[in-house]
Amino acid sequence: MFAAQFKMTFRDKNVWFWSIFYPVLLLVIFIMIFGGSSGGSFTAKLALVEPASNTLAEDLRSGLKQIDVFEYKSETPVSREKAEEWLKDRDVDAVIVLPQTKDASSLELLLNKEKQNSPSSQAIQSILNNIVLQLNSAASGAAPAFTLKTEFVSAGSEELKxxxxxxxxxxxxxxxxxxxxxxxxxxxxxxxxxxxxxxxxxxxxxxxxxxxxxxxxxxxxxxxxxxxxxxxxxxxxxxxxxxxxxxxxxxxxxxxxxxxxxxxxxxxxxxxxxxxxxxxxxxxxxxxxxxxxxxxxxxxxxxxxxxxxxxxxxxxxxxxxxxxxxxxxxxxxxxxxxxxxxxxxxxxxxxxxxxxxxxx
Known part of the structure; x- marks a missing residue:
């Protein structure tokens, strides 16, 4: 009876597919998509806006360029209008607006409103939050706390999410x-x-x-x-x-x-x-x-x-x-x-x- 059951089971092609091949395929696909071989597999394309040249903006721009997972549509800063246009057209994943003065206390991040909960947006926010934490750690106690301000723009209605x-x-x-x-x-x-x-x-x-x-x-x-x-x-x-x-x-x-x-x-x-x-x-x-x-x-x-x-x-x-x-x-x-x-x-x-x- 065991031999009969064994033959009936493994002669069925559906058993091979659903019980063996399909679980292996699920494992491979999930590992390839969500596992990743290293932290460097994630990349994000950004645009930089520098309203005015100052030492703080230059230091931040230099530091951001050292982050390997960030790519830039333009090597030089562009206007806010152009950057927002790229963001609405989904040519970039985010826009970073550098501080306007050396005494500014915030870094501005613009994200697509419809993708505000996406993994890429969350990853970008996490990286910039770490930068802000490092700036606060390096600052003296008398200096104002540096913050990250996040705004969302949309190609359609501003109510979209x-x-x-x-x-x-x-x-x-x-x-x-x-x-x-x-x-x-x-x-x-x-x-x-x-x-x-x-x-x-x-x-x-x-x-x-x-x-x-x-x-x-x-x-x-x-x-x-x-x-x-x-x-x-x-x-x-x-x-x-x-x-x-x-x-x-x-x-x-x-x-x-x-x-x-x-x-x-x-x-x-x-x-x-x-x-x-x-x-x-x-x-x-x-x-x-x-x-x-x-x-x-x-x-x-x-x-x-x-x-x-x-x-x-x-x-x-x-x-x-x-x-x-x-x-x-x-x-x-x-x-x-x-x-x-x-x-x-x-x-x-x-x-x-x-x-x-x-x-x-």
């Missing part, structure tokens, strides 16, 4: 998962021979496919409405939507992830293998595509993978059109659309090549 960043990321994740897992019926219909019999009927397969796509749009619309209502009513999220841009991102994203789901169905012979691939794909994208936190906190060897994930650009597109009120007249919008379209078209082509419509 991290909840809005998270809400829009979860909306993109929900729609992507509906596409990835939504082709299970294609696998089951092919497995039980129903699809083969349907092809022999006068029914139009084109209309059959369009009907499935229409259902996915309805499901995605329900997800958007439900998640938005929960975010706004329960957690105080703010919506600053550009409707035309949002609709285009929504349509392209829904079609693209449906195409990726179709590609997975083409490679799957059973429902178990389909769910395995869909879960694996969803899990990888979930943690490296900027859904829960800014991708800038990822290790440098993970960022290239995040930059090619379709969910990265879908989340950015949803976020830009729902939070920042960005329309279609900017390069970022068309980059998001172009990469999602490329993923969708390539996935459909690959899926069509490998999907056997007549397989019983």
């Amino acid at each position: 991290y909840t809005d960043f998270l809400l829009t990321g979860l909306i993109a994740l929900a729609i992507s998962q509906a596409g990835l897992f939504g082709m299970v019926s294609m696998v089951e219909m092919r497995r039980n021979g129903l699809l083969k019999r349907l092809i022999l009927t006068p029914a139009s397969m084109g209309l059959f496919g369009l009907g499935g796509i229409a259902v996915k749009f309805i499901l995605s619309a329900i997800q958007i409405v439900l998640l938005t209502l929960i975010g706004v009513l329960a957690f105080g999220a703010h919506i600053n939507m550009n409707v035309p841009a949002f609709l285009i991102v929504f349509i392209v994203g829904t079609l693209s992830f449906a195409g990726i789901g179709f590609m997975l169905a083409g490679f799957s012979k059973t429902m178990e293998s389909y769910f395995g691939m869909a879960n694996l794909t969803s899990f990888i994208m979930m943690f490296i595509s900027g859904v829960f936190f800014d991708i800038n906190v990822l290790p440098s060897y993970i960022k290239p993978l995040a930059n090619v994930m379709p969910l990265t650009y879908f989340a950015n597109g949803i976020r830009d059109s729902m939070v920042y009120d960005l329309g279609m007249m900017n390069a970022t919008f068309w980059m998001n659309i172009g990469i999602m379209l490329a993923w969708g078209l390539v996935s459909v082509i690959i899926g069509s090549k490998f999907y056997n419509w007549k397989q019983p």
Whole structure:
């Protein structure tokens, strides 16, 4: 009986995937993302503002340049207006405003309002707090206490916060998962021979496919409405939507992830293998595509993978059109659309090549 149970267990491919390969994959991914090989894996891009030249500002600027995890968009200080523009456009992670006089008692830090609770913002604040502590330790008792003043700026409404960043990321994740897992019926219909019999009927397969796509749009619309209502009513999220841009991102994203789901169905012979691939794909994208936190906190060897994930650009597109009120007249919008379209078209082509419509 032991021999029989042993053979039945280890002959099942699902056991190998879910009990052995999947836990190992989870361990590797979490260690790569959150473990890090050293403290130097974190980097932040900053902009420096120096309102007036003085000895305190020069000493602070020299000290900040010695911090390895800080990179600078410009080697020389820039105006506050230019620095805030970079911050709103997400070209930098933070702006440091150096003291205006040598007797000043504060250092000013500007962060993106929507990312104020992100790990990168917290890390920058922690480093600057340590600098302020060192300045206070070095100062005489008669000197005023040196402080760090943090302000938050936003590309959209000044009321926006991290909840809005998270809400829009979860909306993109929900729609992507509906596409990835939504082709299970294609696998089951092919497995039980129903699809083969349907092809022999006068029914139009084109209309059959369009009907499935229409259902996915309805499901995605329900997800958007439900998640938005929960975010706004329960957690105080703010919506600053550009409707035309949002609709285009929504349509392209829904079609693209449906195409990726179709590609997975083409490679799957059973429902178990389909769910395995869909879960694996969803899990990888979930943690490296900027859904829960800014991708800038990822290790440098993970960022290239995040930059090619379709969910990265879908989340950015949803976020830009729902939070920042960005329309279609900017390069970022068309980059998001172009990469999602490329993923969708390539996935459909690959899926069509490998999907056997007549397989019983």
